[in-house]
Amino acid sequence: MKTKVKTRKSAKKRFKITKTGKVLRRRAFTSHLKAKKSKKRLRNLKKQKEVTGSYAKKIRRALGVRKAR
Secondary structure, three states: OOOOOOOOHHHHHHEEEOOOOOEEEOOOOOOOOOOOOOHHHHHHHHOOEEEOHHHHHHHHHHHOOOOOO
């Protein structure tokens, strides 16, 4: 019998897998000291960024996702 693959809860809170299998993450530098950052910069920091390469593969494995649907 194979054992169940457990989801890494820390990764689940930080990353999102799209239906096509892309891994999305939030951007850093958004929590505090916003007054000195421009509105344009803050607006662009709200957008999610795609994780690519070997990191995406590791994150998918940590979330228990085998391959893109």
